[in-house]
Amino acid sequence: MSASSLLSLKQTSIQFGGLKVLTDLNMEVQSGELVGLIGPNGAGKTTVFNIISGIYAPTSGELTFRGSSLLGKKPFEVSREGIVRTFQNIRLFSTLSVVQNIGIAMHKAGPYSFWSAILRSKKYHSFEDQFLFRAKELLEIFGLSHLAEEEAGSLPYGIQRRIEIIRALAASPKLLLLDEPAAGLNHSETEELMGLIQKIREQFQLSVLLIEHDMKLVMGICEKIFVLDHGEIIASGRPEEIQENKKVIEAYLGSESANV
């Protein structure tokens, strides 16, 4: 489409042994867009995320972010490029405090050298102050300031989900990958989350790519949707188009389209 393509996958495929999990994937995310990736269970959605974030290397095809290839990059390098993700099954550092969790995401900001840490130089102090300030700021946006010193793993599920998003934001992403952010959340929490995702996108000027099963959330906030089935993109377009797409209804929405 336009020249401002942020992330693009071209003919990207991956196979594990003889099993083709993704076949010739073509996806594009423009900067500033909020894109949804949906599909029935086992369609390969999380695998797409794992490829983008560098955990798996695609067997063939291209993967570019802001014009440069991500192929062969390790997860931490991808993260440093500006793609940060959350996980379907929350992967917070559960025995560490919320602030420490956020601090780890800021570690890549290349804080200071070993010697600065040992000598507690100016650099050390300025980064530590800056990190605490930023952590506070982020927690405030989410209204979670009071939980700063709590052990992350001991918090309620819904809050852990939000903290995982905060942690991802602390890593200053340009593209945020959310893997089922609403999984396990109740109705009101999901509503809240929808507002939040839109809010952070504007506030942090991010692009968001999210995997979600909650159709209300996807149809409600996404500007573009990709539908994945059996490792292939079977449809893409605006939510209304997806809702009317026969293939999609067959593969996935069928019964659910009624209550969207």
Next chain:
Amino acid sequence: MKILRSALLWLILFSLGMAAFSQGILNPYQQLILSYIAINVILATSLNLVNGFCGQFSLGHAGFMAVGAYVSAVLSLHFKVFTGSLDFLNFPFYALAGGSVAAVAGWLVGMPSLKLRGDYLAIVTLGFGEIIRVILLNMESVGGARGLYGVPGPTNFFVGTALAFFLAGGTWLVLWRLTQSSFGRAFLSVKEDEVASECMGVNTTQTKVFAFVVSSFFAGVGGSLFAHTTNYLNPASFQFMKSVDVVIMVVLGGMGSLTGSVLAAIFVTILPEALRPLQEYTGVDLRMVIYSLSLILLMILRPQGLLGSREWNSFFPFKKRGAK
């Protein structure tokens, strides 16, 4: 820099205080035990960096200790930088050299093995420790199985103890500041969840190798201190069981608690010695029985170790330094 100076000042005062205490009150036997405590503190805290903070399992600490000990001993037999009344300043220099060579060994061992996840490190480090021991056993130039005699130590016992505690305190200071920094958070993230850590932009391999090299360095420093305290080295001192001893201290004190490692090092060093009189009464050597029983009991009652992952400052209500 002002902070460094004051930290250094406190460190020197602390080591001189310990030396004065040991010189004034303790007999030579007790003074020796005090030196062993210093050595074990260095070994336990440094191993905790890898085993406790990073969640990797190293079983080769005795190997790195041996490297540091032999390098330091051989250097001290052939090489002197300071002479006369400044003679004791040679020993920190030897310790630095021993530590550095051990750090290089740590890098060589860590580079390939830390790329892998899981228990490979335990196997590789175990192998490394044995290789080092066997090499030393067959190196005639360092005495082979007979051992290396006449390793010079600080002639003045006052200086000796002060040096031991200077090195132990210095190790503590460096490790403490390291774990309280962004690097410390990165270490913990590797232990918690390597995949998540990597996705947050932490270069986990580099982080692990870094921790391992720092840990090996201090193992070498501990070895150097050991060499100059006992004045005699033998490959048998660096057997696999020595590594296990250090692991016991780390587990006992609590994985991820430097304070715990210090307490455990003191406990593990003193207990067998404190039980010595018992042997005189009963005529049977019950020391190891009681020692192991107390370890078993501790593990049953406090499986997370003495302090778990808490540090000394969590026991005092300090005001937290907030953001400006």
